[in-house]
Amino acid sequence: MKSNTLTKSQPRLKFQEFIVNNTAQGSACHIFIAQPTPLEEKNFGKLFLLLELTNFQNKADEIFTKIQKSIATNYYCAEEFIIEVAFENALQQTNQLLQNITAAYGDEWFKHFHAIIAIAKDQEVHITSAGKVQGFLIQNDRILDILQQENTHANVNPLKLFSSILSGNIREGDSMFFSTESILDFFSQEKIKRIIQENTTEEAIRNFTEILSQSQTHNFAGIIVKTESEVLSGTNFITGTKETLTDEVQDSMQSLIQKEQTTHELLTPSLWPKIKTNLSSFKEKNNQKYFTPAKQEDKKEEKKQSKQHIPPSMKRALLLIFEGCKKITYWITKGLSILLRSVWSLLQKDKVKRFPAKMVHFPQRTGGILARIILAFQRLSRPRKILLLLSIIFIVLFAQSIMHQGSKREEEKSLLEYETKIDDAAKKIDESKAALLYKNEEGARAFLIEAQTILASIPETISVYQEKVEPKKKEIQTQLNEINHIRNFDNEAQVVADFSSINANLSLGALMVLQDKFLVTDATNGTMYTAKEDENPEIFVENSETQDAIKTMTKNNDVLMGFTQGAALKNIDLEKKTLTDVQVEFSTSEKQASDLNFYGGRLYVLDAEKNQIQKHIKTASGFGKGENWISDTNVDIRDAVSIAIDGAIYVLKKDGTIIKLFAGNKDPEFKQFAMEPKFSEARKITTLEEGKNIYILDGKNRRIVILTKEGQLVGQYISERFTDIRDFAISNDEKILYFLNNVQLYRVSISQ
Structure with a gap:
């Protein structure tokens, strides 16, 4: 030093x-x-x-x-x-x-x-x-x-x-x-x-x-x-003694306080300071008299806390000793009953009956060291045998007592460690609240996730789990929901139409919101249904004979189009209530497309198999052969499931990742928000050409996620009614969300 x-x-x-x-x-x-x-x-x-x-x-x-x-x-x-x-x-x-x-x-x-x-x-x-x-x-x-x-x-x-x-x-x-x-x-x-x-x-x-x-x-x-x-600055301290400077500062502060109090007493023309000092002294003596046990408990607690930091190597050694003692105790206890019966036999007058039959022949059935020990034991006088057996019993009981104390201390130490973890989690929660005061949602989220991880390491079997851990977990989840803008609207969703009035066993598919009504397809055949708010649904097109159901609908300017499971493009005439074929030169891979969309009179098809989006130009008879639209070779959309277009094309992948493409290249300025909870079953993305946001359906998590067109989070809308969601749509003013669940169509107002 x-x-x-x-x-x-x-x-x-x-x-x-x-x-x-x-x-x-x-x-x-x-x-x-x-x-x-x-x-x-x-x-x-x-x-x-x-x-x-x-x-x-x-x-x-x-x-x-x-x-x-x-x-x-x-x-x-x-x-x-x-x-x-x-x-x-x-x-x-x-x-x-x-x-x-x-x-x-x-x-x-x-x-x-x-x-x-x-x-x-x-x-x-x-x-x-x-x-x-x-x-x-x-x-x-x-x-x-x-x-x-x-x-x-x-x-x-x-x-x-x-x-x-x-x-x-x-x-x-x-x-x-x-x-x-x-x-x-x-x-x-x-x-x-x-x-x-x-x-x-x-x-x-x-x-x-x-x-x-x-x-x-x-x-x-x-x-x-x-x-x-x-x-x-402080000088002449000994390196390695952290307490030196702290003690000097404390002594200096105590001296300063004492001087101020002394000066106050000298300048105050009253006996009150002296009386106050005497009363304080009397109070301290009484505290020492009546509260000494509490102080001793505090010292014990401090001593316990000071010993809680045990090196891992020592912990392993103690654990091995503990396990060894358990095994020794098991074998000693097993033989204890035989030894007790032997003591009882020694107390009997008839020496022939001192040992049970098993004990008489026991040396002949064994060999080596154990046989010699038993023979030596038999040669002892009765008082010595009794003394030896009593000593063994005492040793066993003493060993059990030590093991019980060790087990109890181990439990107390573990509980103390868990209490420390609970306190650490509480500090992280407080830090997240402080971050929110500065509108730092990312920082608050990081603190809450750390607290969540700490609490996850605490077993549910500890005595204070329900009292201290569960409330902290609920508090963390509540704050995370607030930071992640999660809104539950179970009580706000209203039924617009119930298609079970047509057939309770319907299997519905795609949804399209029109100006004054809703159009819904059947997922098993070519039938289509229509409904207006607060009116009974009715059949729009009866086509139950064909199995070529429409799986997605989109608009080409004001013309409504449907894409069937058999890779056919249909023109849906709302006035005549008919479906007519539109000629398109689809490639083999395009026929497996999960989604397509129109923009500027051109047809864009998601060709995930070829890692492309095919652009089809309008012709006199329909649409021509597809052209590769993506020119960026670093783009990977082979697991894409849906696309939305507003001039740029937004590609949704199965894991919820969104790729924004403009003029065939990836937009480097689009930064997607790190979603919590993560997407588990992203199924559809949609937007409006003049809209502010993009909307994503996450089926397994029963939610609709709303992001800005720059990728920032606007809100997450969840509902327990999303038990079998088929499709969803947004109103033209982006104030109402419609979702088709099983055979019912719901609406809910959203705030942005």
């Missing part, structure tokens, strides 16, 4: 304020940043205010002084050391003061009063505001409006003015900026961010005042709160 110099960096909050008075006719501004004693700052942090009065300037100084004195006195003299409680109590007293001022001066001044009152302790921040003020959090490359309010309190009771508190943590490298409302007339949020991030607090204040001083009509006030690293 050698002597070194220790340098340690820790974040601290730095405050800098400015007031710019350009005109006597402008608003009156006031800033107060408390300068508490070290003990007060340790317990309560730092209080700061920003106040503005846009009228009644002649009363402003008096009102500001009263508010400052009230909030500072009530906060730093609070009996409660929990800063949230102390802050709330101080605000209640300040609200009472505002009521008194209103009673004295009338309520007209109150309409022109604007304020920010905040507490910062370490990295914890609590803020309340009233009126029109500005508050921003500057984090990394973002600036967030943390107040987000257009407050007017013309009709607000003064007793309830400061009743809402915003709480959170400011991290190292973050900054906060508070100001009067009019500052946004001179600076954009982006410019405010750059000034604060690219300069020290002093330079930032200088930049603000130089520009704001040029105004002739407004007065301004602002506060910058910035986290900066504070370097603490």
